[in-house]
Amino acid sequence: MTHIPIAAVTASLVAALLVLPGGALLVPGDAASPRKAVKIGALTNGWGPTPAMVGLRDGLIALNYREGEHFVIGVRFTQGDLGALASAARELVEAAPDIIFASGTNEAKAAHAATSRIPIVFAEAAGDPVELGLVQSFARPGGNLTGVTDLDQMLNPKRLEVFKQLIPSLRRVMFVYDAADENSRARAGIYRDAARQLGLALVERAVRTREEAQASLARVRKDDIGGIVSTSSMSLNLPGLVLEATSQQQTPTMFNAAFWVERGALAGYGPDFYESGRQAARLVEKILKGESPASIPVEINPRVELVVNLKVASALKVQISPVALQRASRLIE
DSSP states (O other), X not given: OOXXXXXXXXXXXXXXXXXXXXXXXXXXXXXTSOOOOXXXXXXXXXXXXXXXHHHHHHHHHHTTOOBTTXXXXXXXXXXXXXXGHHHHHHHHHHTOOSXXXXXXXXXXXXXXXXXXXXXXXXXXXXXXXXXXTSOSOSSOOOTTEEEEEOOGGGGHHHHHHHHHHHOTTOOEEEEEEETTOXXXXXXXXXXXXXXXXXXXXXXXXXXXXXXXXXXXXXXXXXXXXXXXXXXXXXXXGHHHHXXXXXXXXXXXXXXXXXXXXXXXXXXXEEEOHHHHHHHHHHHHHHHHTTOOGGGSOOEEOOOEEEEEEHHHHHHHTOOOOHHHHTTOSEEEX
């Protein structure tokens, strides 16, 4: 059976890295600046542009930068292969973009390891960037990195709590994650502690291949597993496989982003990643105007949303708590 990866796709962004002639950076309205488009190389472990990348593009357009004239964004992606990020980041550096946009924690680490010269702006960093070793401090990052963090890792206990609030009968929850992914292993530990506090049984499945993940999810039975909480990492296409399990295994699923709920998951609780990208556009503009990433403070995206797909709930015959629904930011009907 062929499993199609699920990824955000925006036609104007789907491309290999665009390599254009180098030159000075362009500031709209600055007559002294040469009219050369700024090259932004975007890095992701997914299958194409992420919501944050789309947000970055839209944020730059809102700041009066014109795509194709003032900036171009090329996306380099590794299709769920975590081990390929390092080489992808090196290839990105060799293509000489003016700025690198890293969409995710692992992507930011790979870009950081690949260059200390090219400015890097990150978004969707799912943890404290200081603890991750990306920056020296929020106020003065130092080095060549700055960005927007959503601290998604800190929302894990609340995500599990919200899942239980939505489905009061929830007792056993599965979490499938890539055993080779350090961030996912940390997330498993957080979920483990949170489940204990909530009186839930967490069924953990640490997998090393996509086939192993598929087999684990295929064995899920609704009378045994009441729900599946998805990892945020695109490694091994795990979110895509969990999404498939919603319909194939008739099992409620909880994600960390609205993107998946719009495509068939039951619920999502987490940061607005599109907004993280728009927020990052302001940091990119500061670099375009000559500021060093070392002195541009890291920002936090405070926007957290709960999205519930009522059509999926109906198809799964799941009784959603009316009280919990009142807390939803958006309902898909």
